[in-house]
Amino acid sequence: MDIEAKYRMASLYVGDLHADVTEDLLFKKFSAAGPVLSIRICRDVVTRRSLGYAYVNFLKLADAQKALDTMNFDMMKGKSIRLMWSQRDAHLRKSGVGNVFIKNLDKSIDNKILHEHFSAFGKILSSKVMSDDQGSKGYGFVHFQNQSAADRAIEEMNGKLFKDCRVFVGRFKNRKDREAELRSKASSAFTNVYIKNFGDHMDDERLKEVFSKYGNTLSVKVMTDSSGKSKGFGFVSFDSHEAAKKAVEEMNGKAINGQPIFVGRAQKKGERQAELKQMFEQMKKERIRGRQGVKLYIKNLDDTIDDEKLRKEFSSFGSISRVKVMQEEGQSKGFGLVCFSSSEEATKAMAEMNGRILGSKALNIALAQRH
DNA sequence: CATGAGCGT
Numbered sequence: 586m587d588i589e590a591k592y593r594m595a596s597l598y599v600g601d602l603h604a605d606v607t608e609d610l611l612f613k614k615f616s617a618a619g620p621v622l623s624i625r626i627c628r629d630v631v632t633r634r635s636l637g638y639a640y641v642n643f644l645k646l647a648d649a650q651k652a653l654d655t656m657n658f659d660m661m662k663g664k665s666i667r668l669m670w671s672q673r674d675a676h677l678r679k680s681g682v683g684n685v686f687i688k689n690l691d692k693s694i695d696n697k698i699l700h701e702h703f704s705a706f707g708k709i710l711s712s713k714v715m716s717d718d719q720g721s722k723g724y725g726f727v728h729f730q731n732q733s734a735a736d737r738a739i740e741e742m743n744g745k746l747f748k749d750c751r752v753f754v755g756r757f758k759n760r761k762d763r764e765a766e767l768r769s770k771a772s773s774a775f776t777n778v779y780i781k782n783f784g785d786h787m788d789d790e791r792l793k794e795v796f797s798k799y800g801n802t803l804s805v806k807v808m809t810d811s812s813g814k815s816k817g818f819g820f821v822s823f824d825s826h827e828a829a830k831k832a833v834e835e836m837n838g839k840a841i842n843g844q845p846i847f848v849g850r851a852q853k854k855g856e857r858q859a860e861l862k863q864m865f866e867q868m869k870k871e872r873i874r875g876r877q878g879v880k881l882y883i884k885n886l887d888d889t890i891d892d893e894k895l896r897k898e899f900s901s902f903g904s905i906s907r908v909k910v911m912q913e914e915g916q917s918k919g920f921g922l923v924c925f926s927s928s929e930e931a932t933k934a935m936a937e938m939n940g941r942i943l944g945s946k947a948l949n950i951a952l953a954q955r956h
Numbered sequence: 957c958a959t960g961a962g963c964g965t
Contacts, residue, residue: 598963625964640964673963686959713960724958758959 595622595643596671597652601713602626603662604635610661615641618656619648630884630920640671658696665696669711683710683729684757685738690714691748692721703727706741707734726757772850776803776829779851781818784842788815795841796821800828820851878906879931880953884920886910887944891917898943899923903930922953 599611608624615621626639643649649670657668672678690699700712707729714725729735735756743754758766780792793805800823807819823829829850837848852860883895890898896908903925910921925931931952939950 596964600961600963623965627964638961638963642965667961669963671963675962678962684959688958690958711961715958715960722958726960728960753958755959760959763959 595646595649597641597643597649598669598671599639599641600637600667600669600711601664602635602637602639602666603664604637606635606639606661606666608639611639611641614656614659614661615643615652618643618652620644630918657700665716667696667711667713672710678710681757681759683732683735685727685729685735686724686753686755686757687727687742688724688753689750690721690723690725690752691750692723694721694748699725699727702747703729703738703742706738707731728757767856771852771856774826775850776824776826777820777822777851778829778832779818779820779847779849780836781847782844783815783819783846784817784844785815786842787817787819789819792819792821796832796836799823799832799835800825878924878926879928881923881925881931881935882920882951882953883923884949884951885946886917886919886921886948887946888917888919889944890921892921894943895921895923899925899934899938902934902937903927 597615606626608626611624611626612621615624620643622642622644624639624641627636628634629636641649641652643652653668653670656666658665660666685703687699694702694714696712696714699714700709703709703712708731710728710730712725712727715722727735727738729738739754739756742752744751746752778796780796783792787807789805789807792807793802796802796805803822803824805819805821808816810816821829821832823832833848833850836846838845839848840846886895890910892908892910895910896905899905899908905923906926907922907924911918923934925934935950935952938948941948
């Protein structure tokens with residue numbers, strides 16, 4: 586077996602690290618489990634700030650196992666560290682297979698208790714109780730190695746008492762899936778309708794008249810300012826989803842007081858705010874893109890690559906407004922920037938060039954962070 | 957009420 590393979594076998598990933606945790610501190614801590622070959626805290630290439638995770642490579646597999654069994658969730662600089670086997674295959678970590686979400690956790694349940702309890706159902710890759718400076722946030726995650734273990738945990742624990750709380754245990758859903766699910770649930774059952782753009786000359790009475798033909802209304806409200814003047818929008822709550830749906834279908838875009846009104850499902854404040862925020866951010870992104878193009882951040886550059894060579898390699902993908910290989914005392918720092926005038930060009934360049942060997946090293950390309 | 961983070965020499 587080559588050295589690298591040996592490293593991988595006895596290599597632990599250490600996550601959730603406080604930014605002030607040093608290699609030295611990690612070395613001292615993990616040496617208690619057995620001889621440590623090397624430690625690496627991953628840092629931002631530019632700022633050298635800790636990215637909050639590290640690798641600890643043990644000489645012996647058994648020592649790594651011992652560290653995993655005895656040191657997971659230990660506190661360092663006031664933060665609970667999270668240990669996993671180093672797993673470089675991103676797919677295995679991100680597919681969501683075996684990942685379980687738990688809510689309504691008793692506040693007294695911490696990382697160690699959660700891990701201990703759920704390990705009865707199978708091997709755990711990673712687990713965590715979400716917390717802030719006030720302590721547990723009452724929910725967390727257990728990522729099992731197999732879906733079958735996750736299914737057992739859900740089957741055995743969902744709806745059961747865990748300490749003093751009845752917990753929900755279910756499959757983990759990522760944010761996108763969850764939002765889509767919530768939206769579809771809301772839109773398939775809504776009874777409350779939001780109406781806007783009907784101007785100043787509207788009151789509850791008249792709004793009720795307009796919308797009553799779609800069904801029984803439970804409440805009708807034109808929102809007003811402090812002087813009692815209409816703010817141009819309001820709500821009609823129906824007693825059935827069918828009536829609300831029909832009102833939206835037939836009234837949206839119809840003219841009232843000479844202008845087309847908007848009629849749609851009434852959203853909760855948070856939902857509306859999230860939607861606006863997303864729209865705003867999308868617009869901002871497009872504005873910035875239009876003005877200054879898209880920057881690609883090129884890492885793992887061979888020392889022999891300079892500005893001119895880098896430009897030449899990327900020039901076929903579109904118009905490049907700027908190229909820069911970062912240098913120190915005339916020596917490449919191994920990373921740089923290429924700025925394209927459109928996102929299409931940048932995307933194409935990234936797709937084609939990521940992993941491409943230049944000189945003796947494989948390029949690592951990412952979108953540069955804006956600030 | 958609640959759906960992380962995220963992998964190098």
